[in-house]
Amino acid sequence: MLLALTRDRSGRTWRLADTCAACAAATSHTAVVPDTLVNSPRPLPSACAPPQPLVGLWAESDQRLRVREMLTYLGAALPRFTSPAARLLGLQCALRTNSHGHVRLPTGLLRGMRLGGHRELWQELAHAGWLEPPAVRPVPVQVRLLDAAVLDQGPGRRARCRATHWALRPAPLALPAAPPALRLTALVLAAHTSVDAEHSADMDVLARLCGHNPQQTGELLDRLVTTRTLEAWHHNRETDEVLWHLPQPRGRARPAVRPGRHQAPRC
Known part of the structure; x- marks a missing residue:
């Protein structure tokens, strides 16, 4: 069961209800509430503030x-x-x-x-x-x-x-100079990116948030791979789940250490 949010035509009335995925997809003006709304991390008290990298x-x-x-x-x-x-x-x-x-x-x-x-x-x-x-x-x-x-x-x-x-500039998928369709697709993927190496979301969710049908969304994902914004993506048609991989950051080559003028004597 999923928690779905449905609005009327005027936009003044909203209704939360438990429904199945098929019913949520078939109902107009309905969006599935993601799990992160309920399980979002809470800030720690100031007495046990985390290190600065974790804060970022x-x-x-x-x-x-x-x-x-x-x-x-x-x-x-x-x-x-x-x-x-x-x-x-x-x-x-x-x-x-x-x-x-x-x-x-x-x-x-x-x-x-x-x-x-x-x-x-x-x-x-x-x-x-x-x-x-x-x-x-x-x-x-x-x-x-x-x-x-x-x-x-x-x-x-x-x-x-x-x-x-x-x-x-939705890191790590920022595309400031790309067409709006490609920028929105990258933004939706960035908003669904997790800390894991493999990221996933339902194709219906991606298509709805991108304003396209699944076929058009797949073509946009292909373009993100072509521009090397994504390393690869895959659509599991049995579960309707889309999985994508981000390019691995390239490490900088360490410069060769050259001996200085004052070298220690050899033993």
Whole structure:
């Protein structure tokens, strides 16, 4: 059994229910709540603070979790045919909103995302009933979200702001110069990446969050292998599970040690 989140057409009513995987996939505007929402790591007390490297790893894991939760929400809140570019834009808006649904996006952010000047993306999200489109030439861009589900988020704005920066360069699968479809696929994989050497997720989940059908998602995964962003991936059709491997980091060759001018005498 899975825990599924379903919304009505207006987006004002949400329902949590236990259901099977087949029923969740067949029900519209439904997303499966990942297990990490329940089993997420809790911060340690200040008296037993972990070493700095572990703090960095946990911070990145927390940012990955927030982005994963928001991608899951957008998979249910937006229509299936919403474009990858609009989903990337919606993710930034959802994480940056305040308690009143107001969002301000700097012009440099949209330029860095290669989405500046694409007013059709705002219209796409507006036609889905998710936000009010901005004015013709606002600086910075200001919009208002219409879905009440994103107005009462648990994490504070500072924590969500850190997640927005991670979503722009989701280590270890950052592709800032790639097309939106490839960037969104890499982001979804990065949000589902674990500490293990082998990473996995259901194909239906990946396809829904990427805004594509399974065949298109497979083609995008092939492109990630071609660009050496992934080492390999495999689709287990019996379990509908996708497994992928990240490239192994190349170690730097150690320079040869040359003898100095003052050498110790040989014994």
